[in-house]
Amino acid sequence: MADMKELILTVVRPLVTHPEELDIVIEESNEYLEYQLSVHPDDIGRVIGKQGRVAKSIRTIVYSVRVNGPKRVRLSIVE
Numbered sequence: 001m002a003d004m005k006e007l008i009l010t011v012v013r014p015l016v017t018h019p020e021e022l023d024i025v026i027e028e029s030n031e032y033l034e035y036q037l038s039v040h041p042d043d044i045g046r047v048i049g050k051q052g053r054v055a056k057s058i059r060t061i062v063y064s065v066r067v068n069g070p071k072r073v074r075l076s077i078v079e
Contacts, residue, residue, distance in 0.1 A: 004065060004073065008035060011058055016043040033067065034074045041079050048077060 005024050013019045018040035025036045039047050048055045055077055062075050 004033075004035065004062065004067070007065065008037060008058070008062060008075065011061060012037065012039070012047060015046050015054065016040065017046070018043055028071070031071060032074045033071050034076060035062070036076050036078055038078045044077070044079050 005026070008024060009022060012022060016022065016039055021040040021043075023038045025038070027034045027036065037047070046054070047058070049057075059075050062073060065073070067073055
């Protein structure tokens with residue numbers, strides 16, 4: 001799980017102007033490992049991008065990484 005967290009931070013950190021306010025909370029359910037990425041309110045548009053293209057690209061990278069076990073990974077972006 002720490003590797004996935006570092007992957008998300010590595011991808012998102014260059015996009016934001018307030019990298020010190022990046023935070024990831026991991027919630028585990030029966031089916032998913034949900035990574036909740038919170039960013040500074042000024043950076044939310046940079047992370048989501050026009051029509052959600054940047055967020056979709058980040059999710060594509062994260063979802064392509066294989067995880068051990070039957071659980072799937074989910075990434076949500078919160079303010």
